[in-house]
Amino acid sequence: MTPAPPRDTGAPVPAAPVLEVSGLRTHFPVKHGLLGRTVGRIRAVDGVDLSVRPGETLGLVGESGCGKTTLGRSVARILQPSAGRIEYRPDAAVGPVDVTGLSGARLRAYQRQVRVVFQDPFSSLNPRMTLLQIVGDPLRSYGIATGSELEDRVAAMLTRVGLSPKYLHRYPHAFSGGERQRVSIARALIVDPKLVVADEPVSALDVSVRAQILNLLRDLQDELALTYLFISHDLSVVESVCDRVAVMYLGKIVEVAETDELYARPRHPYTEALLSAVPRPDPRLRGTGRRIRLSDDLPDPARPPAGCSFRTRCRFARPGVCDIAGEAPALSPATGGHHVACHLTDELMLAGVQGAPV
Structure with missing residues (x-):
């Protein structure tokens, strides 16, 4: 007897994760003595399983020192994991690729699609470079654009993040903290990534500026079909921007x-x-x-x-x-x-x- 086909319930089929982390470990050696002998290991990331769905904002929260930033940098392959798998699926029609062992041109191709916005917008920007050089550097590095085309792309991206193109030849010290973070966001997005690791992107900013940057990140996510891994210790911020929380x-x-x-x-x-x-959102419940x-x-x-x-x-x-x-x-x-x-x-x-x- 031929089995009946599965009944169509009308429920949407969950999209395959754009990123899936399995058993990920990133350990750092503890060295001692004149010879630098390894006597132990700091287990910064110690067996993490995590998935990020396409188009969502996944919040990653915890106390300082819990391993959030190390996990984010391991996912972006800024740090080399000690063990485990990081499977990246660039497209629904393409099977996942384990990126933990990538090197050379293949690693660079992955890092073009998975970009990072760092916590401190001042220390992450080279003070000796203009905005044109800072934002345009990834275009030049990946061989995407040079010359006038590069300048046009940088000007368009600055406009997209809320900065005037007339700032192209200014240096980071001329800008406020919120404006510098917009520059950092522009640099991350200039190469059209699919996944952005936002590592405490508003924690170094004044409270009055945070909402502006969060709104910008939301608008860019809708406009560019981005997926975010949003790292933060501020649960009020995470509640307002994230679809899921780890x-x-x-x-x-x-x-x-x-x-x-x-x-x-x-x-x-x-x-x-x-x-x-x-903090309680209802003033009557505070305290x-x-x-x-x-x-x-x-x-x-x-x-x-x-x-x-x-x-x-x-x-x-x-x-x-x-x-x-x-x-x-x-x-x-x-x-x-x-x-x-x-x-x-x-x-x-x-x-x-x-x-x-x-």
């Missing part, structure tokens, strides 16, 4: 969910603690929530705790469950579309942000 702790992803769902109903105790510091203060005794990333890496700061940690060596919780599906790395997630009732959208 929470990182001590080199590992501990929770992933749609933004609204994660802010309203966190499933990991670390996520709950981070969200407890988010009514209980701030969860974590211990300042951070584990050493060279010697992470046995079992769950968060257990030394978790108020729910259970001896004999969370501290068993070799049994770190895996990132697994949970209710509400979450993926959570916690042994006790099915037993916990955690508080989200009051007034968060649902």
Whole structure:
């Protein structure tokens, strides 16, 4: 008997990820003595699984030192991962390519499609170069344009990011912090990338300028069909711009969910603690929530705790469950579309942000 064809439910088929990270590790050697002997390794990124869907903004959040920036730079291949896979799919009709082993011309081709906007717009811009040289350098480096064509493209990109083309021959010191970040964005986008790693793109800016840059990033995403990996420690910013959020702790992803769902109903105790510091959007609710203060005794990333890496700061940690060596919780599906790395997630009732959208 011929089996019946699968029933068409009318539900959209999820698009294949533009980027999929599997078991990614980026470790740094700890050297000691006159001979520089390696005595240990800093596990900055320690077995990360993550996917980024085409056209979305995926937020990556966590405390300073959790490995967010190292993960972003590993994805962009600014840093060489120690192990794992980074599979990049440039087009729906093309199969994924593992970029962890790329070098030479193939690596350069990948880095043209995956660009980075750095945190500090001043230190990331060469003070001895004009805007024409800074923004036009990728065009020249990749052999895309030179001469008058290069100048025309740079002028058009400056206009697109909200700067006048008459600034072409000015230097970075002549601009404000927000204007410098627009220059950084123009430099990243001038070669038509598909994925942008935005590493704390507004944290160095005045509060009054942040909204302008965030609105610019949204407009450019719609206009140019961009995908963002948005790295930030500011959960209020992440809530406003991201479609999904991945929470990182001590080199590992501990929770992933749609933004609204994660802010309203966190499933990991670390996520709950981070969200407890988010200001309430409703003035009537401000000051009514209980701030969860974590211990300042951070584990050493060279010697992470046995079992769950968060257990030394978790108020729910259970001896004999969370501290068993070799049994770190895996990132697994949970209710509400979450993926959570916690042994006790099915037993916990955690508080989200009051007034968060649902």
